Amino acid sequence: xxxxxxxxxxxxxxxxxxxxxxxxxxxxxxxxxxxxxxxxxxxxxxxxxxxxxxxxxxxxxxxxxxxxxxxxxxxxxxxxxxxxxxxxxxxxxxxxxxxxxxxxxxxxxxxxxxxxxxxxxxxxxxxxxxxxxxxxxxxxxxxxxxxxxxxxxxxxxxxxxxxxxxxxxxxxxxxxxxxxxxxxxxxxxxxxxxxxxxxxxxxxxxxxxxxxxxxxxxxxxxxxxxxxxxxxxxxxxxxxxxxxxxxxxxxxxxxxxxxxxxxxxxxxxxxxxxxxxxxxxxxxxxxxxxxxxxxxxxxxxxxxxxxxxxxxxxxxxxxxxxxxxxxxxxxxxxxxxxxxxxxxxxxxxxxxxxxxxxxxxxxxxxxxxxxxxxxxxxxxxxxxxxxxxxxxxxxxxxxxxxxxxxxxxxxxxxxxxxxxxxxxxxxxxxxxxxxxxxxxxxxxxxxxxxxxxxxxxxxxxxxxxxxxxxxxxxxxxxxxxxxxxxxxxxxxxxxxxxxxxxxxxxxxxxxxxxxxxxxxxxxxxxxxxxxxxxxxxxxxxxxxxxxxxxxxxxxxxxxxxxxxxxxxxxxxxxxxxxxxxxxxxxxxxxxxxxxxxxxxxxxxxxxxxxxxxxxxxxxxxxxxxxxxxxxxxxxxxxxxxxxxxxxxxxxxxxxxxxxxxxxxxxxxxxxxxxxxxxxxxxxxxxxxxxxxxxxxxxxxxxxxxxxxxxxxxxxxxxxxxxxxxxxxxxxxxxxxxxxxxxxxxxxxxxxxxxxxxxxxxxxxxxxxx
Numbered sequence: 171x172x173x174x175x176x177x178x179x180x181x182x183x184x185x186x187x188x189x190x191x192x193x194x195x196x197x198x199x200x201x202x203x204x205x206x207x208x209x210x211x212x213x214x215x216x217x218x219x220x221x222x223x224x225x226x227x228x229x230x231x232x233x234x235x236x237x238x239x240x241x242x243x244x245x246x247x248x249x250x251x252x253x254x255x256x257x258x259x260x261x262x263x264x265x266x267x268x269x270x271x272x273x274x275x276x277x278x279x280x281x282x283x284x285x286x287x288x289x290x291x292x293x294x295x296x297x298x299x300x301x302x303x304x305x306x307x308x309x310x311x312x313x314x315x316x317x318x319x320x321x322x323x324x325x326x327x328x329x330x331x332x333x334x335x336x337x338x339x340x341x342x343x344x345x346x347x348x349x350x351x352x353x354x355x356x357x358x359x360x361x362x363x364x365x366x367x368x369x370x371x372x373x374x375x376x377x378x379x380x381x382x383x384x385x386x387x388x389x390x391x392x393x394x395x396x397x398x399x400x401x402x403x404x405x406x407x408x409x410x411x412x413x414x415x416x417x418x419x420x421x422x423x424x425x426x427x428x429x430x431x432x433x434x435x436x437x438x439x440x441x442x443x444x445x446x447x448x449x450x451x452x453x454x455x456x457x458x459x460x461x462x463x464x465x466x467x468x469x470x471x472x473x474x475x476x477x478x479x480x481x482x483x484x485x486x487x488x489x490x491x492x493x494x495x496x497x498x499x500x501x502x503x504x505x506x507x508x509x510x511x512x513x514x515x516x517x518x519x520x521x522x523x524x525x526x527x528x529x530x531x532x533x534x535x536x537x538x539x540x541x542x543x544x545x546x547x548x549x550x551x552x553x554x555x556x557x558x559x560x561x562x563x564x565x566x567x568x569x570x571x572x573x574x575x576x577x578x579x580x581x582x583x584x585x586x587x588x589x590x591x592x593x594x595x596x597x598x599x600x601x602x603x604x605x606x607x608x609x610x611x612x613x614x615x616x617x618x619x620x621x622x623x624x625x626x627x628x629x630x631x632x633x634x635x636x637x638x639x640x641x642x643x644x645x646x647x648x649x650x651x652x653x654x655x656x657x658x659x660x661x662x663x664x665x666x667x668x669x670x671x672x673x674x675x676x677x678x679x680x681x682x683x684x685x686x687x688x689x690x691x692x693x694x695x696x697x698x699x700x701x702x703x704x705x706x707x708x709x710x711x712x713x714x715x716x717x718x719x720x721x722x723x724x725x726x727x728x729x730x731x732x733x734x735x736x737x738x739x740x741x742x743x744x745x746x747x748x749x750x751x752x753x754x755x756x757x758x759x760x761x762x763x764x765x766x767x768x769x770x771x772x773x774x775x776x777x778x779x780x781x782x783x784x785x786x787x788x789x790x791x792x793x794x795x796x797x798x799x800x801x802x803x804x805x806x807x808x809x810x811x812x813x814x815x816x817x818x819x820x821x822x823x824x825x826x827x828x829x830x831x832x833x834x835x836x837x838x839x840x841x842x843x844x845x846x847x848x849x850x851x852x853x854x855x856x857x858x859x860x861x862x863x864x865x866x867x868x869x870x871x872x873x874x875x876x877x878x879x880x881x882x883x884x885x886x887x888x889x890x891x892x893x894x895x896x897x898x899x900x901x902x903x904x905x906x907x908x909x910x911x912x913x914x915x916x917x918x919x920x921x922x923x924x925x926x927x928x929x930x931x932x933x934x935x936x937x938x939x
Contacts, residue, residue: 194263195245195389197252199236206251207299209237210310211436215508217302220412225295226272231257234272234295238262238430243389246313246398249433255293255333255419256426265388269317269426276423282416285336285350286360293426294418300342302410303438304468305502305510309402310337311435312352316427318363319383319394320371329372333427334362335417337401342410351401354379363427366396392428404441407466440464440502440512447517448601455603456521460492464500464512471503492516522605524551524597530698532667533613538589540613543668544581546697551595551607558598561609568594568606583668586611618693618701621646624708626770634684636709640676640691647691647703655700658692666690666702681707710768718775724844725782725808728755733774736764754778781809784838784848793831793855794931800827801834801852809840817847831856833876853879857921860936863907872935873904874923882926887919895919907937915939 201209203223211218225234236258239249243263252261256271278291316333323329338348352361354376359365367373368380381397384390405411417429442462446452454460464472465488474484476496484490492498499513527550531540548559560577561584562568567576578584578593591611598604621643625636640659648655659673660666661682669692673679681687687707693700716733723729732751733739740763741747754760757780764772786806793799803824805811812820814837822841831854838848853876861872877883877900887896887905895914896905907914916939923931 193243193387193389195238195240195243195261197236197238197258197261199232199258201235201237201251203235203297206235206237206297209249209433210251210431211301212434215304215438215504215510216308216436217304218299220300221297222299223295223297225253226257226276226293231271232259234258234293235297236261240389245389245430247311247430247432247435250431250435251297251433252428252430253295253297253335253415253417254426254428255295255417255423256428258428260426261390261392261428263384263388263391264386265384265391265393266386267391268393269391270424271426272423274423278418278420279416281338281348281414282334282336282418285338285348286332286334286362286420288332288334288362288420291418291420293423294416296414296416298412298414298416300410300412302408303405304407304504304508305438305440305466306404306407307402307439307441307512308405309400309435309437309439310351311398311400311432312337313381313395313398313430314361314366314427315384315390315392315395315430316363317393317425318427319367319392320425321383321393323371329364331421331425332362332364333417333419333425334360335415335427335429336360338414338416339403340412342412344412348414349403351403352399353401355399361396361399368394390428390430392426398432407468438510440466440500440510442498442500442512442514445515447515448519451601453517453519453601454492455519455599455601458518458603460516462490462492462498462500462514464488464490464502466502466504466510468504469502470505473501473503475499475501494518519599519601519603522552522557522597522599522603524595524605524607526608526610527551527595528610528612528698530612530614530700532692532699532702533615534663534702536615538613539586540611541583541585541664541667542611543670544578544584544593544595544609546669547595547609550697551609552597552605556600558600560596560598562594562596565594565606568596571596571598571604582670589613614698614700616693616701618651618703619647619649620704620706622706622708624710624768626768627709627711628771632711634709634711635680637678637680638707640673640679640689640705643691643703643705647693647705651693651700652695654695656694658694659705660690660692661687663690663702666692667699681709685709710770712764712770712772713766716764716772716774718777720777720779722781722842722844723754723757723778724840724842725780728753729778731760731762731776731778733762733764737767737769738765739763756780779842781840781842782807782844783809783840783846784811787836787838787848787850789836789850789852791852791854793829794857794933796856797828797830799829799831799854799856800825801829801836801854803836803838805838805848807838807840807848809844810842811838812841813838817849829854831875833879851879853877855880855931857923857931857933858935860938861907862938863913864939871904871906872919872937873898873902874900877901877923880925884924886922886924888921889914889919890917892920907939913939 203221207221227233234254238252256269272293276293279294283291318333337351340348365375366379367375368377381395383394474481474490495518497515502510527547531542533540544561561581562576564576593609595607595609596604659676665671689705691703730751730753741752742761757778760776762774784805784807788804790802812822813824814820815834817837834852836850857874861869863870880900883900895909916937918934918936920934
């Protein structure tokens with residue numbers, strides 16, 4: 171009987187609309203535990219015993235386990251058994267209500283809690299039995315469905331609850347722990363609500379195994395479900411095992427979950443090993459044979475199929491030797507009563523193509539022996555960069571692929587032992603498939619031209635380093651050689667032979683050894699070495715540093731400028747002068763560009779400064795100041811002058827101080843040697859502060875010394891009452907102390923000195939008798 175009494179409206183819908191009800195699964199909850207196990211293990215070649223079931227077994231809603239059929243719905247299993255944390259009869263769709271069923275006294279399961287790593291389970295439904303497999307592998311197909319696949323959250327902690335289930339296996343009668351077979355493929359993670367979940371209101375997890383959130387018209391009345399998953403394990407044929415299938419709520423009895431097991435999906439299978447696929451990295455190599463072994467002591471016959479076609483020649487044998495790709499299946503008849511089946515898919519990889527090659531290396535001494543970079547043959551043999559290439563000195567070693575005798579551990583620097591020696595390249599894929607090719611090591615001793623590149627170190631550093639364009643040597647090196655050859659550049663002959671440490675920017679190569687360096691140009695045709703040419707790099711310098719000069723040119727004269735001995739000269743005058751010597755008669759800046767024997771240029775600048783003798787001077791005399799008299803000289807002329815009052819000691823300062831009265835020859839000399847020296851006599855004047863007209867011939871006259879140089883000067887003497895006593899000019903002997911021939915008394919007298927330029931000096935003196 172199919173029980174639908176829980177939901178009256180669903181019952182009415184099923185009665186009134188058979189077309190609609192057919193869209194959902196149908197559940198019969200009257201099956202006994204034995205009938206449920208029979209539905210699960212039908213035809214499995216396993217001997218089943220000790221069947222039991224527990225859960226919600228009576229009362230309102232009916233038991234929590236039952237048998238289902240898909241009918242015309244889209245449910246993935248056509249039939250099977252369902253174990254629920256609610257009522258089995260509530261499992262059919264539509265997904266129009268939230269299932270949270272079961273009584274308050276319905277407990278959980280400690281074995282499940284251990285398997286899932288949770289606590290607080292409730293509403294557990296369990297189906298368990300003993301079985302003896304006749305094969306070495308068992309499996310179940312299942313779908314896990316739950317109301318806890320939420321599309322909205324009523325409680326902030328709801329995502330922390332996780333219903334789950336387990337397929338627990340252990341040897342019958344063992345007290346040891348169970349093995350949980352319900353795991354996320356390829357992991358040890360148990361399948362439960364929070365380990366397989368799609369993106370929604372709760373965080374997603376392992377979405378590839380989530381079948382989706384169910385719509386309202388879903389075949390089952392659960393919010394979401396997984397894809398079809400398989401629980402499987404290796405077993406020992408003929409050994410008794412105990413299996414326990416259990417599902418439970420966690421945390422509380424709300425939001426029911428269920429496990430759907432495909433009818434007849436409990437299979438005791440024959441393990442033929444994993445699929446051998448390129449995608450899995452274990453496909454077979456071309457020519458390889460794979461032995462599929464289905465040996466079973468209980469077998470009475472073996473039927474082998476390739477791509478669904480029976481292979482009569484192989485049938486009856488426990489081992490099938492695979493030599494070509496295909497899907498292989500075996501049906502093992504056990505004890506004449508059932509069949510155990512196994513299947514595997516085998517792919518073959520394409521054969522590894524490895525063509526023969528020849529490496530042509532340059533031979534510096536023509537003995538047929540050279541150092542080879544065997545890695546240059548990689549692209550010649552097989553240009554697939556995903557293939558590994560290793561080299562050996564013998565074909566046997568290459569086929570063995572061992573890094574022992576015959577293995578070449580230094581393929582980048584291998585020296586052949588005989589001319590035209592053959593070595594062997596093993597080309598191997600990531601799957602271990604390989605091919606072997608022969609590489610012949612030949613040498614060439616072609617004559618090639620070498621050349622030189624020179625440059626002047628005109629980059630401002632003058633350190634012997636310069637940036638060369640090495641490709642400038644290409645024409646000279648490749649002339650008269652066969653077309654199609656190419657140059658690669660290296661700083662050592664060894665690198666050129668092995669094509670290592672190549673100069674990556676030959677158009678801007680700065681020598682690493684100052685002044686001179688040899689660079690090696692490998693002349694190549696593909697990987698072949700036609701020859702190695704040398705390029706001598708020379709960095710020339712102009713030589714000693716040229717000092718610029720400043721030279722004096724005396725007015726009215728000429729000078730000759732000569733920088734020394736060089737190859738060429740070019741003076742920057744108009745018109746251009748190219749002689750070593752340039753004669754100039756005018757001050758200015760003269761620049762000459764010079765080249766030496768290496769063709770390097772240098773420049774020298776002459777700064778010609780004009781000079782000449784003084785042609786006059788404006789001399790300011792500050793006299794009548796006792797011994798503090800001074801003069802200031804302003805010379806006339808274009809030179810740079812120094813000054814002297816005795817023609818011996820010169821000073822650059824045109825000012826002289828602390829002078830007593832007297833006659834002074836002012837000398838003005840050009841410091842650059844332009845002559846003659848300009849001389850001008852000057853007089854520094856002062857008056858005596860007293861005189862003694864006593865007739866002794868000493869100081870009998872009062873006069874102003876050196877006034878004779880001022881013939882237009884006039885002196886007037888007055889007594890203390892302002893009476894004019896005497897007048898005389900600069901050439902006079904002076905006043906003798908008389909007035910109209912009579913001596914005047916000893917006292918102070920005053921004078922007024924007037925120069926022709928209007929200058930007036932006043933003072934007083936004493937007459938002592």
